[in-house]
């Protein structure tokens with residue numbers, strides 16, 4: 011087997027978004043596209059010589075081909091070892107754990123997360139660093155710079171490696187270690203949660219559905235929930251990872267996980283429902299007839315985490331992304347815990363966790379996790395909920411009621427306008443940006459603006475600065491609307507409108523979010539002129 015150098019040209023716009031490079035699958039399959047980007051990553055981290063990496067993905071279309079390319083390039087760039095999940099499968103949190111467990115130099119995670127998969131859908135690649143977390147902005151900036159001057163990449167002439175069986179292989183001088191994707195991750199979960207208590211819950215007749223959405227968490231959920239925690243066979247549905255996720259969006263929210271929502275609101279609803287996304291880092295939590303928003307889930311976990319053995323000593327602090335509701339802030343205040351607000355993107359939590367400033371992090375985009383890894387972790391959140399339910403012996407609905415009684419209810423909803431013309435979306439944002447200073451004091455839909463700004467962040471650990479992270483409008487009654495353009499889409503622009511209002515009147519806790527937030531929604535429409543500027547009279551997705 012010989013390594014050779016392939017001449018190439020820079021490919022425009024290989025700029026990472028919120029979480030790595032996401033593009034149409036056919037873009038990734040185009041000549042040199044993947045290879046250029048992989049070489050740019052290796053160059054940006056100072057080369058691969060003698061380094062060890064973890065490689066795996068969510069099993070979407072092109073996952074298998076891309077992994078073979080990465081293996082050959084790692085070998086040609088003189089890496090010492092690559093650890094790869096059997097059949098190329100690794101959930102994102104499991105990959106993060108493996109990097110840390112094996113003290114690897116980093117990892118390549120192949121996924122476009124919750125985006126659909128297939129030759130005409132989406133693909134993605136991101137690099138995680140030695141701490142197990144997504145590359146920081148400094149590193150992604152360096153990768154981008156490398157893509158712009160890319161002239162050659164290294165490739166080993168070699169046959170595909172059979173990834174179907176665990177064991178040691180060699181690719182030239184590089185070792186390839188194929189491992190079971192689930193084992194180490196499941197062992198980590200057992201150190202964090204009270205498995206006996208959860209087994210007791212299921213033994214007492216507690217029922218559950220976990221929708222793996224034909225994505226990567228199927229094997230993880232079957233092993234943990236059905237084999238180790240004694241949930242009834244059939245608890246995990248859509249458990250086989252498929253390259254096109256069965257034609258669906260593997261996005262765990264009430265819209266895309268509507269099959270699970272139908273079960274949970276139907277006459278035979280089980281006690282508990284949950285779902286995870288393409289690569290297993292997002293989660294949805296739902297009780298019988300009781301959907302829990304990701305922001306509320308974060309707050310409930312912050313309030314109850316000490317019930318799980320791994321968190322018995324309490325939390326060092328909590329952090330949320332800026333658009334996430336402030337429900338967790340009130341828990342932190344009551345418990346006298348530090349609470350950090352960071353830009354959208356899990357990479358912004360990494361420094362806080364590494365520095366021991368926070369234990370628990372969460373995002374409105376269905377991500378929750380702790381410092382056990384450096385990614386959000388869908389199944390971790392599900393096990394945390396099961397542990398809390400086992401310890402409190404409450405239903406999801408009653409737990410939420412008592413949480414709101416204590417802390418108030420943050421009504422919350424997000425409106426997504428997808429595949430909007432990019433110029434129109436940027437124009438909408440610019441127009442608000444230009445009016446930020448004049449908005450305070452103005453009235454919209456009966457609400458008075460009290461503050462308006464554009465969110466920027468200075469990392470308290472390394473002092474790095476990030477600007478332009480969302481436009482915030484606060485109203486005098488404490489309600490809030492945030493406008494932000496998504497960084498994970500692959501088509502046009504996606505406008506996200508995040509709407510929130512705190513309610514302290516227990517008689518109103520049962521209101522529908524759309525009712526409770528009606529005035530905030532109208533105010534957002536008026537401020538952003540959404541319909542005239544985008545031509546849309548309603549959001550594509552409301553969660």
Ligand code: G16
Pocket residue numbers: 028029122123124291292331354355356357373375377495496497498499506
């Ligand atoms: C990614 C990041 C998350 C972030 C989300 C937001 O999620 O990992 O930290 O909250 O994107 O996406 P957007 O920029 O579209 O609002 P994932 O699950 O897609 O990797």
